[in-house]
Amino acid sequence: MRYIWAFCFLVFIGLSSASAQVGGGALSNQPQIVYIPSHPERAAIQSLSREESLLEGSTVTTAKGELPLWDTPQKVTYVMPLGDVARFYRKEHEVAKKAVLVKEN
Numbered sequence: 001m002r003y004i005w006a007f008c009f010l011v012f013i014g015l016s017s018a019s020a021q022v023g024g025g026a027l028s029n030q031p032q033i034v035y036i037p038s039h040p041e042r043a044a045i046q047s048l049s050r051e052e053s054l055l056e057g058s059t060v061t062t063a064k065g066e067l068p069l070w071d072t073p074q075k076v077t078y079v080m081p082l083g084d085v086a087r088f089y090r091k092e093h094e095v096a097k098k099a100v101l102v103k104e105n
Contacts, residue, residue, distance in 0.1 A: 080088075
């Protein structure tokens with residue numbers, strides 16, 4: 001186990017010294033030209049492919065006693081609108097106990 005750690009340490013030292021000799025880890029201020037590949041076939045005008053059905057191979061599967069999801073009763077939860085929440089907090093703030101200003105010289 002000791003030898004593995006020693007080997008990894010030596011490799012790390014060797015790599016760090018090699019990068020210091022090559023460029024020193026500093027960025028070059030020379031402009032780098034970037035070539036973006038073009039795909040002319042994608043932009044060409046061509047005829048549309050044949051029409052395909054999205055429903056091919058799909059079937060409706062039902063079993064005895066099974067209901068679709070839209071026929072099952074949904075639990076309706078009430079969510080208070082944001083405006084009502086703001087009015088509630090505003091009323092609560094008006095009724096809340098205010099601090100008394102005491103000024104001492």
